[in-house]
Amino acid sequence: MQTKEKGRYHHGDLQTTLLRSARVLLEQDGIAALKLRAITRHAGVSATAAAPYFGNLAGLLSVLAAQGFDELTEAMSPPHAPLARDVGLAYIRFAIANPGLFTLMFRSDAINRTDAHLVAASERAFGRLAALPGPEKSGTTQAATMAARWGKAHGLAVLAIDGLLQPLTDNGDTCMTLDQLVSEAFR
Amino acid sequence: MQTKEKGRYHHGDLQTTLLRSARVLLEQDGIAALKLRAITRHAGVSATAAAPYFGNLAGLLSVLAAQGFDELTEAMSPPHAPLARDVGLAYIRFAIANPGLFTLMFRSDAINRTDAHLVAASERAFGRLAALPGPEKSGTTQAATMAARWGKAHGLAVLAIDGLLQPLTDNGDTCMTLDQLVSEAFR
DNA sequence: CCGCTGACTTTACACTGTAAAAATTACTTG
């Protein structure tokens, strides 16, 4: 269970160990498992060991969320020519692949939205979506097309994570997978 | 502060009083204020008075969420001929007008998603979005157009509540309001 | 060897939700 080397009083890099423990718990049991005591217990340290590094629980989760935004940015960086559709689909697929992390990234009451690193990481990720050429609909602001694309991707991501798109996958006669549904819906 | 008539031991309809207190706290201070003790204190009763009626906190919040879905259904019921665009905009505007309630309605870890009343109320609301004729895009499943419309509306709603669309409203040279942005983005 | 600095732990406290028992009121039945 404990990732800390046994017997050592000074841990070395407790910072990253705590973040990894939090990540493990998040992926295992979801956001509800992100208690400070559970994280430190998993890391093999005392309950208040995170305070010197992260201040409080929100501080730790903010760093975790910032890591999530960095990974999202990475996932939205296509190797070749990026199409708006591919980037949006990458957004949705990242959310489905990392439901707990993605949910945390938008839980304003669990993280510290004013944290500098988090703001930078999130703006980097949002920039990937914004910097793409839209379909050039006449009569629509560029901000509106950006909001439309982002909103569609984000909504499909959230609804998919919550399992609310499940009834739509086996609608009618044919049965489709979740990825097929969101791929077809996002265009 | 207390809505309970003073001196009476038996309250009469503590059920609705607790729900109203929860609603007030939710709109005043957001989801973080939905503690059981704060709700009962606001209602003027003891801390455990809600248990006989709602079982636990999740039970109370589930009823509150169900009320929210009923109000959303009402808001999405246009007086005359309903267009898909109008219903989706009503969805977004309800979320912006009731940010705390809307957020609660989709917090799966705070409410009891298997609650019968909540399931019924949410399906009633979701049915309003589904029962509309789509733009008849050739080559797309009806489930996909439904998911696309719902996802777009839901995503814009969530992003607007989180304040993430704010930077897009004053983009470039002109300055637009949030309602203008979502109205233009949702079509 | 001594003290010092940093890293972590121990202790303590104010909260939280909730289960069980007690107390209070209202109703109902004779």
Next chain:
DNA sequence: CAAGTAATTTTTACAGTGTAAAGTCAGCGG
């Protein structure tokens, strides 16, 4: 009207939670 019963709320208690303050330990420079 009186008394027993049922319904409703409170009191008490307990296991958790996050976090601030004080204490403890390891390693290092003098």
